[in-house]
Amino acid sequence: MSGEVESQRERSAPSRAGCIWRTGALIWKYLVGVFLCGGLVSAVAVVGWSLRLVQRYTLSLWWNKSRRNGDFEDFIGAHDKLSQHVHWPNWFLRQNFSQTKDELGLIRSLFHSLWQNVRIGALGIFNTWVLTAPSGFLWVFAWYSGWDNSFNKGYEQFWVGPATGWIGIFIYIAVMLYLPAAQARQAVTGNWRAFYDFGLIRKIIQRRRLAFLILAGLYSAVSVPAFVMRAAPGIFGMKLPPEMTEAQVLSWLQNYYFYCSFFVFPAYVFLRLAAGRIYANAVAELYETGEIRYEELDDFEQRIFHHMELTHEEVEPAGIVEQARGCMGFLMRPGIVFLTCLLWFSFIAQVFVTQFVFFDPIVTWINQPLVQIPAFEYVPSRLKGSVRGIEFPFMLAAFWLFTIARKFFVRRP
Amino acid sequence: MKKLNRRTFIHGSLGLGAATVVGSAALTSFGQETEDIAPILPPVERKDYRGPNAIIIRFGGGVRRKESIKEETTYSPFLLHELVPKGTFFPKMEIAQIEDLATSHGEGTLNIVTGKYDRYKDVGGKLFGSRFEAKVPTVFEYLRRFYTVPEHQTLIINGEDRIDEEFYTFSNHHMFGASFRSNVLSLYRFKTFLLAEQIKAGEFKDKEHARKEEDLKKMRALDHRAKTPVQSPEIQAFWHNWKRHYGTSGFVNPRGDRLLTELAVRALKELRPRLMMVNYNDCDYVHWGNASHYTRGISIMDEGLKSIYAAVQSDAGYRENTIFAIVPDCGRDSNRFVEVPFQHHFGGRSSHEIFGLFIGPGFKPGQTVDRVIQQVDVAPTIGNAMGFKCEFAEGKVLSEAIA
Numbered sequence: 001m002s003g004e005v006e007s008q009r010e011r012s013a014p015s016r017a018g019c020i021w022r023t024g025a026l027i028w029k030y031l032v033g034v035f036l037c038g039g040l041v042s043a044v045a046v047v048g049w050s051l052r053l054v055q056r057y058t059l060s061l062w063w064n065k066s067r068r069n070g071d072f073e074d075f076i077g078a079h080d081k082l083s084q085h086v087h088w089p090n091w092f093l094r095q096n097f098s099q100t101k102d103e104l105g106l107i108r109s110l111f112h113s114l115w116q117n118v119r120i121g122a123l124g125i126f127n128t129w130v131l132t133a134p135s136g137f138l139w140v141f142a143w144y145s146g147w148d149n150s151f152n153k154g155y156e157q158f159w160v161g162p163a164t165g166w167i168g169i170f171i172y173i174a175v176m177l178y179l180p181a182a183q184a185r186q187a188v189t190g191n192w193r194a195f196y197d198f199g200l201i202r203k204i205i206q207r208r209r210l211a212f213l214i215l216a217g218l219y220s221a222v223s224v225p226a227f228v229m230r231a232a233p234g235i236f237g238m239k240l241p242p243e244m245t246e247a248q249v250l251s252w253l254q255n256y257y258f259y260c261s262f263f264v265f266p267a268y269v270f271l272r273l274a275a276g277r278i279y280a281n282a283v284a285e286l287y288e289t290g291e292i293r294y295e296e297l298d299d300f301e302q303r304i305f306h307h308m309e310l311t312h313e314e315v316e317p318a319g320i321v322e323q324a325r326g327c328m329g330f331l332m333r334p335g336i337v338f339l340t341c342l343l344w345f346s347f348i349a350q351v352f353v354t355q356f357v358f359f360d361p362i363v364t365w366i367n368q369p370l371v372q373i374p375a376f377e378y379v380p381s382r383l384k385g386s387v388r389g390i391e392f393p394f395m396l397a398a399f400w401l402f403t404i405a406r407k408f409f410v411r412r413p
Numbered sequence: 414m415k416k417l418n419r420r421t422f423i424h425g426s427l428g429l430g431a432a433t434v435v436g437s438a439a440l441t442s443f444g445q446e447t448e449d450i451a452p453i454l455p456p457v458e459r460k461d462y463r464g465p466n467a468i469i470i471r472f473g474g475g476v477r478r479k480e481s482i483k484e485e486t487t488y489s490p491f492l493l494h495e496l497v498p499k500g501t502f503f504p505k506m507e508i509a510q511i512e513d514l515a516t517s518h519g520e521g522t523l524n525i526v527t528g529k530y531d532r533y534k535d536v537g538g539k540l541f542g543s544r545f546e547a548k549v550p551t552v553f554e555y556l557r558r559f560y561t562v563p564e565h566q567t568l569i570i571n572g573e574d575r576i577d578e579e580f581y582t583f584s585n586h587h588m589f590g591a592s593f594r595s596n597v598l599s600l601y602r603f604k605t606f607l608l609a610e611q612i613k614a615g616e617f618k619d620k621e622h623a624r625k626e627e628d629l630k631k632m633r634a635l636d637h638r639a640k641t642p643v644q645s646p647e648i649q650a651f652w653h654n655w656k657r658h659y660g661t662s663g664f665v666n667p668r669g670d671r672l673l674t675e676l677a678v679r680a681l682k683e684l685r686p687r688l689m690m691v692n693y694n695d696c697d698y699v700h701w702g703n704a705s706h707y708t709r710g711i712s713i714m715d716e717g718l719k720s721i722y723a724a725v726q727s728d729a730g731y732r733e734n735t736i737f738a739i740v741p742d743c744g745r746d747s748n749r750f751v752e753v754p755f756q757h758h759f760g761g762r763s764s765h766e767i768f769g770l771f772i773g774p775g776f777k778p779g780q781t782v783d784r785v786i787q788q789v790d791v792a793p794t795i796g797n798a799m800g801f802k803c804e805f806a807e808g809k810v811l812s813e814a815i816a
Contacts, residue, residue: 147701151710153573153668237750238761249749359702359753380752 025088030265032091037261037268038254040367043375045091045114048121050269050374052089054187054276059085059304061280066308079307089113123192128183128372131175136366138168143355143365169348176344177337179371180215180271181205184279187272189298200296204282207291209336211278216343218274220350222267223370227350229260230364230378231357250383257377268374284310462560462687464800465774466735468677468721469525469552469690469791472714473742474518474575474697475757475764478504480711481741482768488708489715492739492770496722500737500772501780501814508743508765508788516757516764518694519543519578521742521788526551526690527584528792528806535577543577546638547584549805552792553595553688554583559801562687565647567595570676570691572669576601578692580636586805591638595688596648598676600663605632606644606652607661651683670695670710674717678724681731688799692742693717699745702753707745736773736798740791743767771814773798782813 033049036042059082063072076082084095094100094112104112146161181204186195205212233253244252283301286292287310294302304310351368360378369376472481472492480488482504487493508516508524513532520533520543527547535542550558553567571579579601583594608629611617617625643649659666667675670693677691696710718739725731746761748754757764769791772778775798789808796803797810 143701144703147698147703147706150701151669151695151698151703151706153672155664155668233750234748234756235759237748238746238759240750242747242762244749246749253750355702356700358751361702361752378752380749380754383749 029088029091033265033269034258034261036091037265037369037374037376038258039377040363040373040375043373044121044125045117046121046265046268046374047124048117048119049089049091050272051120051124051183051187052116053269054184054272055190056085056088057273058184058188058276058280061277062284062304062308062310065284066310068309075308081303089117091117120190124183124186125373127186127192127195128179129366131179131182132172132372133366135168135172135175138164138171139351139365140362142168144361169345172348173341173344176216176219176347176371177205177212177340178202180212180219180275181279181282183272184275185298187276188279188283189300191298191300194298197298200292203286203291204279207286208278208282209333209340211282213336213340213343215271215274215278216340216347219271219370220343220347222271223347223350223368226260226264226267226369226376227354229263230376231354233378234358246383250379253379253383254377257379261374261376264369264374264376268370271370457558459559459561462556462562462800464560464687465798466686466731467552467688467773467795467799468725468735468737469688469795470714470718470721470737470739471522471525471690471692471694471742472718472739473521473692474694475516475521475743475745475755476696476711476741476767477745477747477755477763478766478768479747479763480708488711489718491715491719491722496718496737496739496772497770497781499778500770501777501782501811503769503771503782503784503786503811503814505783505785506740506767506769506788506790507785508767510765516743516760517543518575518692518697518742519545519581522578522581522690522692523547523551524788525740525742525791526553526581528552528789528796528803528808530789530807543575544580545577547581548586550584550586550589550593550803551581551595552795552799552803554586554589554593555796555801555803556688556799557593557595558589563645563647564594564596565645565651565684566687568680568684568686568689569595569597570673570680570689571597571599571601572673572692572694573600575692575694576635580638583638585638596644598648598651598680600672601632602644602648603652603655604663605629606649607656608632609643610656647684651680654683655679670713670717674720677717677721681721681724681728685730691717691721699753699755704753704755707755734774736771736776736795738791738795739770739772740788741767769811771798771811775816776814777816780813782811786811 033046036046059076060072063075068075073086077086086096089095090097090113092111092114094104094109097109100109103109142161142163142165144161146165149157149161178198178201181201182195185197185201185204186192233256240252283292283297287294287297287305294305297305347368351364355364358378364378367373367375472489479486482489482493482497484493508514508521509530511530511532514520514530515533520531523533523545524530527549529547529549531548533543533545536544536546553569556562557564557567569579569582579597579599582597583589583591608625612622612625612629644652655666666672673691673693677689680686680689693710693714695713696707698710699707722737725735725737743757744764744766745755745757746759747763748756748759748761767788769786769788771794787808789806790811791808793803793806793808794811794814796806797815
């Protein structure tokens with residue numbers, strides 16, 4: 001927490017000291033993120049924090065494209081609703097704590113960012129799961145029924161498990177063609193409903209097919225070490241002393257997964273930022289060329305584009321070169337889409353392969369840390385004394401009930 | 414192996430000379446009696462077999478002691494409560510901890526039947542293949558080399574999930590091999606028989622006929638070492654009866670490990686095997702995560718064991734004259750670091766820990782030997798009981814078990 005307070009001071013501090021404070025703040029934020037990736041519930045805050053970071057990052061990208069001069073932080077700081085993005089998002093303290101702590105009171109200010117992270121994260125994960133959970137549950141069923149049928153030699157219905165699995169795979173691939181852009185849009189706009197702007201998001205994906213192909217490749221590549229780390233206890237667990245007590249095994253695994261989060265957390269943030277960058281560039285280009293109208297932008301984007309003076313220009317009719325380029329693009333489109341699907345398939349294949357080595361009955365199917373919640377903890381249920389992940393749906397339900405109750409019963413000043 | 418002295422060498426050379434002339438004419442069908450097979454090997458006087466029958470139960474694929482022979486946690490009550498008191502029980506049998514020695518089904522099976530550990534590799538080089546070839550003879554080959562036991566009376570009952578183990582019927586040892594192979598009863602063999610019958614009966618026309626012939630060729634070619642792919646007349650008669658009883662759909666006969674039990678019980682009645690091995694395996698389905706497949710699989714094996722034992726006890730020809738050797742192919746891990754702790758490919762201690770039980774004439778009843786013994790001791794012990802020496806085995810005869 002001292003890192004967050006200090007990051008507020010650095011703007012007025014001399015440059016070298018500011019550098020030291022920034023470094024300290026970065027290390028603080030990194031360590032907290034790693035720590036919070038240790039459980040499904042706590043990692044929701046990581047989702048929210050990442051979405052806020054993506055929003056800030058996108059604003060900086062758009063600022064680079066704007067015609068206005070000056071410092072990004074100065075511009076952001078000058079606008080009330082954007083001033084929270086002067087610095088990287090905090091984990092706990094309200095943004096610009098030293099200046100704003102009196103507005104909400106000390107206690108609320110101490111945990112304002114935590115509340116924001118959880119709230120935004122819950123909204124983010126809700127939308128993500130709306131799209132990905134169906135295929136996840138299909139896989140749960142497919143795996144269970146397929147192997148149960150194999151054991152019982154139910155030849156007559158041999159097809160049920162594999163067919164369900166393949167349906168889940170195709171649905172997941174289709175979802176992943178859409179999801180990264182949708183997640184970025186939700187992050188940038190701060191509006192959960194913007195996740196479902198299918199028309200606009202489709203235009204963004206079509207504009208940046210190649211970039212989303214590369215993003216799919218990044219997901220697949222970055223997930224390899226994550227899956228290896230997940231499966232590793234299945235292999236080297238046998239090499240550890242058998243005299244270890246259950247408590248020692250539990251402690252060892254918790255430490256192990258904590259250290260794994262040193263990779264998972266930055267990997268998750270990196271992929272979010274990559275998607276945000278693609279989104280920001282695509283929206284700016286589409287707006288510039290008039291392919292998106294001002295009215296199609298979200299309210300937040302409209303304000304940003306207005307303040308940053310991002311405009312669209314009259315586009316001259318395409319010349320021969322542009323037309324040829326357009327034709328080539330048209331011809332390559334099916335290939336790019338096919339390759340993107342193939343890369344997402346390779347990502348899914350890792351999920352299945354890891355299940356062979358290190359089986360997890362439910363959570364792994366419906367939560368891939370780089371896509372949904374970046375919780376990297378696979379301690380066996382019997383060591384924890386409860387079914388892994390069982391607390392999560394209850395916590396999520398409690399959160400939604402609280403949010404709804406707050407909306408109806410708490411009056412805003 | 415016997416030391417090579419001058420007399421042995423001369424006898425062997427004469428035999429080799431005779432075999433060169435006669436051998437190629439005699440090797441027509443592997444369904445024929447071995448009297449037809451000319452001795453290209455050092456001559457051995459083959460006697461009529463008058464020893465006990467033997468049934469080897471591969472209590473697998475892969476069981477831990479905890480779920481099988483530990484009183485508080487067993488899923489095999491018949492084995493533990495009914496059979497163990499009847500024989501000599503070795504609760505501390507293990508698979509040796511040798512570098513690169515795999516604890517798995519194919520390897521364990523060959524350890525049991527050859528009496529020798531080996532670092533087996535798939536002959537086709539396939540990544541997860543288990544098409545192994547033993548370098549030393551199996552107990553089936555020893556029995557048939559020294560006694561006039563026909564091929565159809567040395568049987569391996571194999572499951573449908575592990576086709577590679579269909580072909581553990583003989584080693585590539587130059588002194589034994591295909592001439593003394595055992596035979597296999599399995600769904601795969603039945604399907605091959607059925608397809609051949611259907612083709613012969615003209616049930617397929619034109620392109621379908623050609624396709625089916627190609628399928629049959631592939632099914633037979635899986636056993637690339639077989640001289641001829643057709644099973645013996647006795648086995649074919651067995652399949653005829655099976656077909657008459659269960660039809661051809663594959664939906665009526667018992668399934669999984671219960672199928673193996675049914676094949677074994679019917680084989681006892683119809684083929685009268687002198688040496689039979691039943692390769693149970695379904696508990697291995699726990700690999701894919703469902704723990705109840707493991708425990709349920711053990712229970713099914715226990716029920717099968719009960720059925721086979723009852724069939725033996727109700728048959729005058731087998732009742733007082735059959736030894737049982739019950740031994741797992743391998744154990745399973747006890748990896749507390751994962752959700753499903755019992756795989757078996759990661760070399761955990763419990764994947765090496767198995768048990769052995771010997772029951773029947775020649776074995777002491779009601780005895781537990783609490784010392785560490787090896788899985789490779791099974792073959793020499795069976796050989797000793799049946800009256801042959803497993804000269805290429807590295808295991809030892811378990812003298813404590815001998816009455």
